[in-house]
Amino acid sequence: MAAAVSTGPDRDRTRAVAVGAALAGAVVAPLLYLLATGAAQSEVEVIERSGRLLVEHATPYLDDPRSVVEVTPYLPGMALLGLPRAVLGGDGPVARVLGDARPWCAAVLLGCLWASGRAVTPVTGGTSRAVTPATGGTSRAVTPATGGGSRAVTPGTGGTSRAVTPATGGGSRTVLGALVASPVIALPFAVSGVDLPLAGLLCLTLAFASRNRPIGAGLALAAACSMKWTAWPAVCVVFALLAHRAGLRAAVRGGITTLAGTAVAVLPGVLLSPRAMAEQVFAFPTGRGExxxxxxxxxxxxxxxxxxxxxxxxxxxxxxxxxxxxxxxLVLRPPGHLVGAADRLALGLSAAFLLAPAGRFGYLALPVLLACWARAASPARPLSAPALVAPPRIRVLPAPEFTASKFTAKDVPA
Structure with missing residues (x-):
């Protein structure tokens, strides 16, 4: 259906409609059907059980699990997504939909993608003025947020030329929608959703770091690191990006924020069930558990x-x-922009997932999402020429005045 819609005459509109049709058919419809029937991968049950254990025992880990479904291989932050099931309980239609962990995982992903797009978008409505050398007037350059134009006054005529900036407007949203509708994201979106909040938080972290916001990057990264330890390699990438763009002090502030936030979220589990947490979170995923x-x-x-x-x-x-x-x-050639940092993190995660003693093909959706999102969200350079700058004023001295009475014959050269 999406392919048929995309053959329309208006490319931009038909492309957006085609992506909407793909999202409806590949994401929304399967998710609603699976929510109504209660079918899901075992990860959903693990998250919901960990939320119930967190409410009842203040720790998401069982001291003596009797089967693999009772093992919680996630850090305590992931249990927060299971709290709706613990609060709603029951098996009614509302509890079945709103208590399921998958809609909340999807909400975290979509919310983080929206926030990261806002973070990397240039300031709306800013203007810059420059004096034109021809008329002494001014030219106004408008910095748009989402695909607007930039105007510059043409010297001499006062006319305007307009260039459209395809930075972060509807095009990027269409690309992200197509990515979510692709099988790489749509399948985990519908059946488990466990890696979606991690992916969204990492995107938000890189967005904040690329805009020189170490505190925001540190908080988002702390939330990711408190869910799964596979997010920990991102600490090095974000530190290198902040150090390259904003300086070492900003990188240290971001690192301290990350460590403090992660410690606050993880420390209760470490104190209440240290042995169970070590066995289930670290030994089990690497194939060394019971x-x-x-x-x-x-x-x-x-x-x-x-x-x-x-x-x-x-x-x-x-x-x-x-x-x-x-x-x-990262030491020899630190990333200096959003795309470079996302590519470096995606490369590291891909190597980790490929070489880990235990893994799934579905884990590779995370680096794919990072690399594609960075290119869709990264602001493009404006197409308009820079505003003309007035040349420096040159002071012209008045010419000396001569009168005929001051000249004599001896002043005239022979």
Whole structure:
């Protein structure tokens, strides 16, 4: 249906309608059907149970899990998304929809994408004036927020020329909508949603860091780091980006904010159930726990780990080597803009997911989303020429006045 709609004459309008049709057919309809029938992957049940445990015992971890579905491989921040189920309870239609963790995971993703788009959008309505050399008038350059134009007065005639800036307007929203409707995002969106809030928070972190806002970046990154430890590599990338753009002091402020926020969210679980948290959050996802992890896609790290202890250590060694290489690249060539930082983080996460002893193909949706989102949200350079600047004024001295009575014959050269 989306392909049929996209063949219309008006490219911009038909493209937006096609993306809307794709979202309705690939995301909204499957999600509503799965919510109504109660079908979901096991991750949804894990999040909802961890929210109930957080309310009842102040920790989302069971001390003695009896099966793999009772293991909570997430950090305590993820349990917040299971609180609606603990509060609503029951099995009615409202509780079935609003108590499910998937709509809340999707809400975090979409809210973070909206906020990150606002963070990287230039200030609306700002003007700059410059004197034109021809008439002494002024030219006004308008900085739009979403695909507006910039005007400059033409010297001599007073006319205006308009250039459209395709920075962060409807085009970027269409690209993001198409990305969400793609199978890479639409499938986890409907069946589990567990990595969606992590992806949205990382996008928001990079947006704040690219605009030299270390406190906002630190808070968003702390929220991500309190959900899954796979967000921890982003600390190095964000620190390098802030240090390159805003200086070392801003990077330190962002790092301290991240560490403090993560500690506040994670420390209660560490104090109340340290052994259960270590086994379920760190040992279980790497294949060293009591129960076998269901994340068993045939990725290189998993294939190595299946060879035995030597293969497991080889996979871990390759994983550490890849992390060291990314760290060295951040020191030697730190990212200086949003796209570069997102690409570096996506590269590191891709290496981690490929080389980890246990993993799933679905994990790769996170680096894909980061790389595509950064290119859609990054403000483009304006197409209009810069405003003319008045040349420096030159003071002209008055010419000396001569009278005929002051000249004599001897003043005339022979």
């Amino acid at each position: 129960f076998a992890t269901p994340a068993s896609s045939p990725l290189p790290g998993r294939l190595l780990a299946d060879l035995g202890p030597a293969g497991w250590y080889a996979a871990v060694g390759l994983l550490l080597a890849a992390g060291l290489a990314i760290g060295v690249s």
